[in-house]
Amino acid sequence: MKLFDYRFFSHSKIVSGSCALESIPAELESYDARKPLVITGKDITRRGLEKKLIKSFYDSGFPLGGIYDEVRDYAGIGLAQEAAHLFRERGCDSLISLGGGPVMDTARAVNILVSDASNDPFRFFDGTPLDIKMKPLALIPTCCSGGLEAGNIITLDNRQFQSDSLYPDVIILDKRMTPACSSRCAAESAVLAMDNAISALLDNKSNPMNDAFIHASLQFISQNLAKSMRRPKNKKISLNMANAGVMAGIAASNAGPGLVRLLSEELSRSTGLSRGVFTAMLLPAALVYRDQKSGSSDDSLLLALKGMDVFSGTPESKRSSRGIESALDLMGMTKKLIPETLAALNIPYYKLEDAAEKAAARSRKNFSSEDCLSVMGLSRQKRK
Amino acid sequence: MIMPDFYDFCCRVRTVSGNKALEEIPGLLAGMNSRRPLIITDKGVEAVGLITVLKKAVGKKLSIGAVFDKVPVDSDYKIVDEAAALYRSKKCDSIIAVGGGSVIDTAKGVNIVASLGGKSLLQYQGAGAVRQKLNPMAIIPTTAGTGSEMTLVAVIADTDRHIKMLFVSYFLLPDLAILDPRMTATLPDFLTAATAMDAMTHACEAYYGMEKNPMSDSFALEAIGLISRNLLSVMKNPGDMDGRLALASASTMAGGAFSNSMVGLVHNLGHTIGALCHVPHGNCMSILLPYGFEYNLHRRASIIGELLFPLAGPEVYANTPKKDRPGKVIEHIRQLNQDLHEVTAGRHPRFLKEIKNRQGDPMVPRSMLPDIAAAMMMDGARMHNPEEILPDDALMVLEHAWEGIPLNRKKVRKG
Amino acid sequence: MNINKYPEIQPKQKIIKKIYIFIMLFIVGRAIEAAAKVDRTVKDIFNGLPDGFTFYLGVNPGGPYMVVGKEKDGTVKYLGWKLYGKKISLAMRIKNVESAIKVFTFQESTALAYNYDRFIVEGDLPRALAIVRVLDIVEVYLLPKIIARLAVKRYPHWSEMSPMIKHTGRIRIYIKAFTTGLIRVILQNL
Numbered sequence: 001m002k003l004f005d006y007r008f009f010s011h012s013k014i015v016s017g018s019c020a021l022e023s024i025p026a027e028l029e030s031y032d033a034r035k036p037l038v039i040t041g042k043d044i045t046r047r048g049l050e051k052k053l054i055k056s057f058y059d060s061g062f063p064l065g066g067i068y069d070e071v072r073d074y075a076g077i078g079l080a081q082e083a084a085h086l087f088r089e090r091g092c093d094s095l096i097s098l099g100g101g102p103v104m105d106t107a108r109a110v111n112i113l114v115s116d117a118s119n120d121p122f123r124f125f126d127g128t129p130l131d132i133k134m135k136p137l138a139l140i141p142t143c144c145s146g147g148l149e150a151g152n153i154i155t156l157d158n159r160q161f162q163s164d165s166l167y168p169d170v171i172i173l174d175k176r177m178t179p180a181c182s183s184r185c186a187a188e189s190a191v192l193a194m195d196n197a198i199s200a201l202l203d204n205k206s207n208p209m210n211d212a213f214i215h216a217s218l219q220f221i222s223q224n225l226a227k228s229m230r231r232p233k234n235k236k237i238s239l240n241m242a243n244a245g246v247m248a249g250i251a252a253s254n255a256g257p258g259l260v261r262l263l264s265e266e267l268s269r270s271t272g273l274s275r276g277v278f279t280a281m282l283l284p285a286a287l288v289y290r291d292q293k294s295g296s297s298d299d300s301l302l303l304a305l306k307g308m309d310v311f312s313g314t315p316e317s318k319r320s321s322r323g324i325e326s327a328l329d330l331m332g333m334t335k336k337l338i339p340e341t342l343a344a345l346n347i348p349y350y351k352l353e354d355a356a357e358k359a360a361a362r363s364r365k366n367f368s369s370e371d372c373l374s375v376m377g378l379s380r381q382k383r384k
Numbered sequence: 385m386i387m388p389d390f391y392d393f394c395c396r397v398r399t400v401s402g403n404k405a406l407e408e409i410p411g412l413l414a415g416m417n418s419r420r421p422l423i424i425t426d427k428g429v430e431a432v433g434l435i436t437v438l439k440k441a442v443g444k445k446l447s448i449g450a451v452f453d454k455v456p457v458d459s460d461y462k463i464v465d466e467a468a469a470l471y472r473s474k475k476c477d478s479i480i481a482v483g484g485g486s487v488i489d490t491a492k493g494v495n496i497v498a499s500l501g502g503k504s505l506l507q508y509q510g511a512g513a514v515r516q517k518l519n520p521m522a523i524i525p526t527t528a529g530t531g532s533e534m535t536l537v538a539v540i541a542d543t544d545r546h547i548k549m550l551f552v553s554y555f556l557l558p559d560l561a562i563l564d565p566r567m568t569a570t571l572p573d574f575l576t577a578a579t580a581m582d583a584m585t586h587a588c589e590a591y592y593g594m595e596k597n598p599m600s601d602s603f604a605l606e607a608i609g610l611i612s613r614n615l616l617s618v619m620k621n622p623g624d625m626d627g628r629l630a631l632a633s634a635s636t637m638a639g640g641a642f643s644n645s646m647v648g649l650v651h652n653l654g655h656t657i658g659a660l661c662h663v664p665h666g667n668c669m670s671i672l673l674p675y676g677f678e679y680n681l682h683r684r685a686s687i688i689g690e691l692l693f694p695l696a697g698p699e700v701y702a703n704t705p706k707k708d709r710p711g712k713v714i715e716h717i718r719q720l721n722q723d724l725h726e727v728t729a730g731r732h733p734r735f736l737k738e739i740k741n742r743q744g745d746p747m748v749p750r751s752m753l754p755d756i757a758a759a760m761m762m763d764g765a766r767m768h769n770p771e772e773i774l775p776d777d778a779l780m781v782l783e784h785a786w787e788g789i790p791l792n793r794k795k796v797r798k799g
Numbered sequence: 800m801n802i803n804k805y806p807e808i809q810p811k812q813k814i815i816k817k818i819y820i821f822i823m824l825f826i827v828g829r830a831i832e833a834a835a836k837v838d839r840t841v842k843d844i845f846n847g848l849p850d851g852f853t854f855y856l857g858v859n860p861g862g863p864y865m866v867v868g869k870e871k872d873g874t875v876k877y878l879g880w881k882l883y884g885k886k887i888s889l890a891m892r893i894k895n896v897e898s899a900i901k902v903f904t905f906q907e908s909t910a911l912a913y914n915y916d917r918f919i920v921e922g923d924l925p926r927a928l929a930i931v932r933v934l935d936i937v938e939v940y941l942l943p944k945i946i947a948r949l950a951v952k953r954y955p956h957w958s959e960m961s962p963m964i965k966h967t968g969r970i971r972i973y974i975k976a977f978t979t980g981l982i983r984v985i986l987q988n989l
Contacts, residue, residue: 004563004629005402010395013554014599017390019917022895026859026919030554032515057810059817059896061860066805082800089802131417133517208610208633209399209640212602219385220598240387243598307385308693312702389907390915510921550924594914646914761932762925767913772953799953 006207010250011167012139012150016243020174021056024096024138027170031136033094034062037087039107040098041071043181044142052176053098053140065092075105075156077121084113094136097168098177100145108154108166111135122159130163139168143180143238146192146276147245151253158269162253171246175235178242186232187337188276189245190225193217195279196248198327199258201300202290211300213251218304220244222326226333259359259367259375260286266355271347273340280338284331285379289371291324301327343380352376386687391597394554395640397534401563401633403625406438409480409522410445412560416520418478420447422471422498424491425482426455429526432570434482438524441566449476459486459540461505461549464493468505471498478520481558482567484579485530485665488523492538492556495521505540505549514553522560526567527579528631530665531586531639533561561636565628573619574731576631577724578666580615583607583635584717585669589648589676590641591691592684593768600645603637609694610634615720619727648769650676653778653785656760661748663739670724671735674717675781677710678791682798683770685710692716714790735788753782772799813896820896821863821880823903824856826976828865828877830937833975835875837968841936844929845875854889854930855882858899859919876980879988889922889930905949909934940969 015023028036040050050067057064068083087095087110097107112121115134124130139149152166180186197217200210224240231237252261264278301323303311314322356372400408413421425435430453439448452467471479471494479498481491493505499518500508508514523533538551571579587604590596611634618627654668677688689709693701695716704712724732733739736748757779760766766773777797784791834841850871857864866878866885878885893899898917901907909931912918920927938950939960948954 003626004633007398007400009398013392013394013396015392016597017388017915019390019895019897019901022897023392026894030512030515054808056897057808058813059858059861060810062810064808064810066802066807068805085800086802086805090807129415131415208606208637209395209603212599212606212637215605216385216598216602220387223385236387243387247599308690308698308701312693312698392916512919512921547923594911762928764924764928767910767928767931772951797953797956797959 004208006210008207008209008254009164010213010254011152011164012169012171012250014171014173014246016173016239017175020172021053021140021176022060024170024172025057025060025062027138028062028094028136031094031169033136035065035090035092036062036094036096036138037065037083037090037092037110038067038096038098039071039083039103039110040067040069041103042069043072044099044103045069047181049142049177050098053096065090071099071103071106073102075102075109077109077157080106080109080113080121080156083110087114094138096138096140097149098140099142100139100147100149104139104149104168105155107137107139109156111137121156124163125156125159125161130161130165132165134165136169138170138172140172140174140177141242141246142177143232144185144189145245146189147196147247147249148192148252150246150249153253167253173239173242173246175239178238179235180228180232180238183229183232184337186228186238186241187334188274188280190221190228190241191276191280191283191331191334191338193241193245193248194221194327194331195258195260195264195283196252197221197244197304198283198287198301199260200248200251200255201304202298203255203258207254210251210254213247215304217244217247217251219307220247222305222307222330225330229333229337256366257363258286259363259371262359262362263355263372263375266358267347267352270351270355271345273345277338277340280331280334281340281342281379282375284328285375287324287327289375289378299323305330341380342376385598385601386596388597391595391599391644393597393599393644394536394557395534395599395603395644396554396557397561398559399561399563399636401629403565403629404441405562405564406441406524406566409560409562410442413446413478413520413522416478416559418520420449420474420476421478421480421522422449422467422474422476422494423451423480423482424455424467424487424494425451425453426487427453429453429483429487434526434567434570437566438480438482449474455483455487455490457486459490459493459538461493461540461542464490464497464505464540465503467494468497478522480522480524482524482526484525484527485532488525488530488532489538489540491521491523492558493540493551495519496551496556506542508551509549514551514555516555518555520560521558522562523558524562524564524567525632525635527571527575527635528568528628529579529583529635529639531583531635531642533558534636534639535643537643563629563632563636565625565632568628568632569623569625571622573622574728575666576619576622577615577728577732578664578670579635580611580631581670581673581721581724582666583631583638584611585650585654585673585676586638586642586647587611587634588673588691589650590638590645592677592680592687592770593645593648594770595645595768596687597645600641603641604645605694607634607638607641608691610637612695612697616723616727619724646768647765648676649679649766649771649773649781652760652763652765652769652773653756653782655763655765656756657736657748660756660759661752663747667733667739670721671733671739672781672785674714674721675785675791677714677717678793679773679777679781679796680770681710681793682796688713718790736782736786737788748786750786753786754779756782771796816896816900817858817863820858820899820903824863824865825880826941827856827934827937828867829976829981830941830972831867831933832875832877833972833979834933834937834940834968836975837971838936838940841933844933845869846873848926848929851886852888852926853878853885854891854922854926855887856891856930856934857882857893858896859892859894877984879984881988889926890920891927891930892919892921893917894919905946908950908952909938910952937972940965940972
């Protein structure tokens with residue numbers, strides 16, 4: 001890629017910290033919206049998070065049109081249509097997604113349904129550009145999300161498409177919402193965020209804006225990962241990790257999907273296991289594979305992970321290798337919590353081949369199915 | 385990386401950078417259903433042929449509605465109204481702004497009137513007046529620069545009432561920022577220096593300001609690194625297109641940084657000097673930047689020290705003990721000003737008494753310093769400076785900056 | 800689908816917090832009126848503002864508020880807690896009750912709250928800056944140093960405000976705030 005030949009777009013306004021939830025009414029009002037519908041899921045209401053959201057709306061003068069909490073681990077058109085019906089009945093004018101992953105995808109689907117007159121949302125999945133005026137959409141990440149909800153991709157009923165109109169307008173990071181439910185959940189979210197950031201970094205040679213998002217994300221992951229696994233419910237640490245996840249998600253949306261993301265998505269789909277598990281295995285292997293294959297040195301990883309002091313203190317010739325080592329060490333921290341190995345999972349070889357082919361087909365020739373198989377092969381050996 | 389107790393960040397502008405970025409404009413505008421833009425520019429930009437370069441690059445793929453080139457040095461609401469009337473009469477559906485700060489601010493004002501209706505920009509004063517998405521707008525900066533393509537603010541004068549109106553809304557952010565080195569390739573050396581130092585100041589002030597946040601920090605560090613590595617080489621070799629692109633990216637990122645993290649003492653005094661003495665903004669910035677560091681040093685020492693990394697590189701950073709880094713940063717900026725002064729054969733001023741107009745007359749008389757110190761209270765930037773600034777403090781800094789001597793830090797009143 | 804399963808939720812109120820903010824705003828408003836008679840700098844700032852200039856500080860969207868205005872004869876008066884019927888030149892609103900609590904319990908200084916985008920300012924910005932300066936000075940008078948230091952960016956050095964002036968000013972402001980015209984303004988606003 002030629003130097004400084006790039007495109008970059010980040011639509012969302014990020015609001016993070018104390019009183020972030022309370023700022024939602026003012027943010028919606030700046031879009032002339034006053035009655036949001038909240039989309040959330042059972043695992044979020046089980047933890048009582050929607051009560052905190054309701055309380056943050058006290059004294060705002062803004063009613064909540066309703067709290068639709070039927071989303072479980074899958075975003076489907078049926079639930080989206082129900083929620084869209086509720087949206088119209090209540091006269092809502094905006095949406096709040098309390099939760100990431102399938103909750104955010106459902107909210108996006110509702111947004112399409114209520115903003116598009118045609119009542120045929122799947123035409124956008126078939127290639128029609130999504131250039132209709134959408135309702136304002138606020139995202140409140142909770143735990144167990146990899147950060148891609150901050151991006152511009154929707155997955156509905158196992159179909160996917162990407163459009164800049166799918167970005168949330170506002171992302172609210174509040175420490176009342178970010179604590180993880182368990183150490184394992186914190187580890188998986190962290191691993192997904194790491195993949196988003198690292199794959200984007202190694203893909204974009206001279207996109208300084210994307211690099212800025214990536215650097216900030218990796219700094220926070222590096223400083224907070226160990227603590228977030230030991231104390232997943234700690235508010236301050238979880239807020240830092242949620243920030244890192246969002247920044248990495250935005251970077252990944254600009255960079256395009258890497259080998260690890262596509263392959264882990266295909267493997268997850270075919271085995272039913274979470275994408276975090278596969279990412280934890282594949283990311284270290286992919287890094288090593290890339291290093292072996294390209295042979296070129298790239299010191300940006302060290303600066304992003306370890307900061308200025310360590311970078312300057314490392315001799316120039318060693319920066320690239322030390323960067324990869326630091327990344328592998330960081331990922332190695334999760335091995336106690338995500339102990340699964342590709343070997344132990346006993347996935348039939350035909351499934352691995354199939355996943356490799358599908359991932360390569362989606363990659364637009366950035367990598368081949370042989371690359372995927374090599375990475376999986378390496379992960380069988382290298383998983384520490 | 386520091387996580388503040390609260391922050392917000394938005395850089396909602398699609399940035400397209402490259403040697404052929406201009407050629408992408410027709411496709412990008414078509415993607416926003418825009419086919420007939422109004423080009424807003426000033427006579428200076430037109431005179432150096434940049435509109436011709438743009439027209440050649442977009443060719444027949446874009447049908448330009450009209451070109452409005454009457455933007456004055458300071459944006460004025462009457463000009464905005466005139467341009468909006470032209471937009472309507474030529475049935476335009478979008479705006480392309482080609483120029484520096486005042487062209488960009490004017491274009492933002494025109495977009496308000498053209499999109500929301502009405503006869504005059506005056507109808508849209510006040511907070512919350514702009515609450516919906518405006519018509520498509522692309523900004524092609526011709527300096528590197530003010531970073532206004534990333535700010536949500538437009539400052540437009542009302543010459544009848546002798547005030548400057550401030551319009552603030554996220555909807556003022558343009559849809560596109562086009563960074564193409566052909567647009568800055570012909571910038572004279574003293575302007576390259578002044579505008580790059582403007583960007584440098586934006587980034588530095590964003591880094592130590594009170595609204596500092598991880599994203600603006602990241603943007604600021606990248607911007608400072610890009611300027612440090614490329615400015616002097618572009619000054620010596622003006623045709624270095626990669627270097628020009630690097631400075632353009634740096635300026636846009638510095639704009640993104642300061643528009644989210646705000647600016648402090650340097651802009652506070654700089655705006656005031658600009659308003660009272662009509663000194664070009666970039667010159668005020670480069671002179672006052674070392675003083676901004678010195679004044680705030682007791683509150684921001686280690687943060688300022690971190691800037692040595694992008695400014696001077698990893699070797700110098702590693703070889704400088706941590707406690708000496710802030711001092712080295714200040715020294716580095718002063719040396720940079722000195723180098724720019726030499727490369728521009730004296731046109732880049734190093735201190736306030738050295739600023740001269742085209743006729744060679746000094747623009748900042750010493751007798752004006754008390755007036756500047758008093759007027760400084762009216763500028764909002766002082767709210768974002770880490771240390772309080774009252775008229776006595778400002779006068780003390782101005783006197784040092786006038787002579788060009790480092791700030792006597794014992795005189796700084798520390799909170 | 801039974802939409803009654805997902806009822807609409809009307810926002811409640813945080814009564815106790817709003818009462819606390821009301822009391823703080825009341826005291827600050829009365830103190831500004833008193834300080835305009837007692838402190839040189841506050842006097843000068845108000846002299847620089849036009850007659851009839853009225854501003855309010857309050858919480859979005861529905862209050863509480865405190866309104867202060869400069870009468871035609873130049874005197875500065877606390878005009879009460881109701882906005883109705885008053886011609887407002889400058890409005891400074893804190894975006895929500897929680898943010899206002901942060902300011903009035905000194906967890907965030909006025910400057911920090913401004914930096915954290917907690918304020919919406921409608922009106923002339925230089926005048927808003929002048930009023931913030933007045934608020935800072937009034938806080939130094941009203942509060943003991945240990946708390947005032949949390950509220951203002953830089954606590955004035957003794958060379959800027961001598962302890963004698965500060966303490967006598969403090970006594971005079973407290974007396975005036977709780978006596979002069981207090982009943983009148985309460986009755987006018989009920």
